[in-house]
Amino acid sequence: MTTQETTASATVSTPGSRELTIARVLTASRDRVWAAYTEPEQLAKWWGRGNPLDVERWEFERGGHWRFVEHHEGGTDGFEGRFREITPKDRLIYSFEWDGMPAHVCIETVEFVDLGDGRTRVVIDNQFVTAAERDGMLQSGMEGGLNNSFEALDALLAKAG
Secondary structure, eight states: OOTTOOOSSOEEEOSSTTEEEEEEEESSOHHHHHHHHHOHHHHHHHTTTTSOEEEEEEOOSTTOEEEEEEEETTEEEEEEEEEEEEETTTEEEEEEEETTSTTOOEEEEEEEEEOSSSOEEEEEEEEOSSHHHHHHHHHTTHHHHHHHHHHHHHHHHHHHO
16 A cells, blocks of 8 residues: 555455455554554543443453443443454454354454554454354444544544644
8 A cells, every 4th residue: 555545434345255354544653553452541532433431351461351341322332352462563363242243253353554654554354254244244334333433543643642
């Protein structure tokens, strides 16, 4: 990708029948983006579309459990998983499960690419067990929520300078 990439919204693609890939450029250093993804006090400010978010569990280590509950006009949504890999400032791999689709777990890999100009590309690859599970997530409204979360992350990163 070129330096002409914009941060307007995430790109969402389906490179395989059970895969979902999301990419977004953020106007912040990789160090800042990593901190926003890995420090619970920062996660609580952006991860749930900017809505109030309870970080109920945050065991940031291989095998550690995480759980977030987002509070919004329609009620609450819970999300959780376990960390598989933590490679500081480069990659996170964890399981991801939404309470709205219980027992439908995907494996999410998040890569942080330093673009060298004060921007960072975040690439999120999701691997689902079946195509139907991937399609169910796509139909859940996740793309809109994802972009709302990225907008809240943009605002957080802008404040942190």
